[in-house]
Amino acid sequence: MNRKRTQKILDILQDAYPQAGTRLNFQSPFQLLVAVVLSAQSTDEQVNQVTKRLFSQYSTPQGMAYLPMEELQELIKGVGLFRNKARHIKALSEILIEKYGGEVPHTFEELIELPGVGRKSANVVMAVGFGLPGLGVDTHVHRVSNRLGLVDAKQPHQTEAGLKAQIPRQRWGQAHHLLISHGRAVCKARSPQCSFCPLESMCPKNID
Numbered sequence: 248m249n250r251k252r253t254q255k256i257l258d259i260l261q262d263a264y265p266q267a268g269t270r271l272n273f274q275s276p277f278q279l280l281v282a283v284v285l286s287a288q289s290t291d292e293q294v295n296q297v298t299k300r301l302f303s304q305y306s307t308p309q310g311m312a313y314l315p316m317e318e319l320q321e322l323i324k325g326v327g328l329f330r331n332k333a334r335h336i337k338a339l340s341e342i343l344i345e346k347y348g349g350e351v352p353h354t355f356e357e358l359i360e361l362p363g364v365g366r367k368s369a370n371v372v373m374a375v376g377f378g379l380p381g382l383g384v385d386t387h388v389h390r391v392s393n394r395l396g397l398v399d400a401k402q403p404h405q406t407e408a409g410l411k412a413q414i415p416r417q418r419w420g421q422a423h424h425l426l427i428s429h430g431r432a433v434c435k436a437r438s439p440q441c442s443f444c445p446l447e448s449m450c451p452k453n454i455d
């Protein structure tokens with residue numbers, strides 16, 4: 248593990264993607280939590296379309312907890328797995344009301360206990376919702392990190408641990424957004440554009 252090389256990679260990506268950040272629209276930690284739950288196997292654009300309508304009518308745990316399941320499903324059916332997601336959103340809203348006074352908890356351990364919230368989602372809420380250290384690993388972060396040799400990991404949770412061990416905590420959230428931006432724009436899953444990549448000279452190109 249070479250922390251200096253990792254920092255250099257992040258600096259280069261920061262120059263390449265100065266606007267890197269979340270594309271999800273939200274106005275509160277709760278709205279972000281719901282948007283992140285909705286985003287599994289769906290695009291940010293699909294999620295934003297759904298949440299625009301959903302949040303204009305219901306934007307609090309109280310609103311979602313008491314919403315009839317059928318109505319919630321109807322409101323979010325523009326995203327995949329909407330029946331499961333509706334169940335999760337209602338259940339986590341009830342927990343927020345009963346256990347946290349209607350607020351979203353601030354710790355990773357509490358977040359990951361909520362229905363429909365995995366490690367990636369908990370990390371994103373920490374970093375984007377609260378400005379706390381969090382490094383969510385999605386398919387882009389996992390793929391790009393392995394290709395660059397930042398980690399040699401089979402599973403996303405291993406990539407998360409490897410990245411967290413070599414990146415200062417204050418850069419975790421930024422690293423998440425930069426690696427996603429690079430994965431979407433250049434280091435694509437099927438056809439990485441290595442000849443256009445600002446990291447080419449320092450990349451071992453660990454491509455399967």
Ligand code: SF4
Nearest residue numbers: 434439441444447450
């Ligand atoms: S050189 Fe190729 S494999 Fe390496 S980060 Fe750039 S696009 Fe990805």
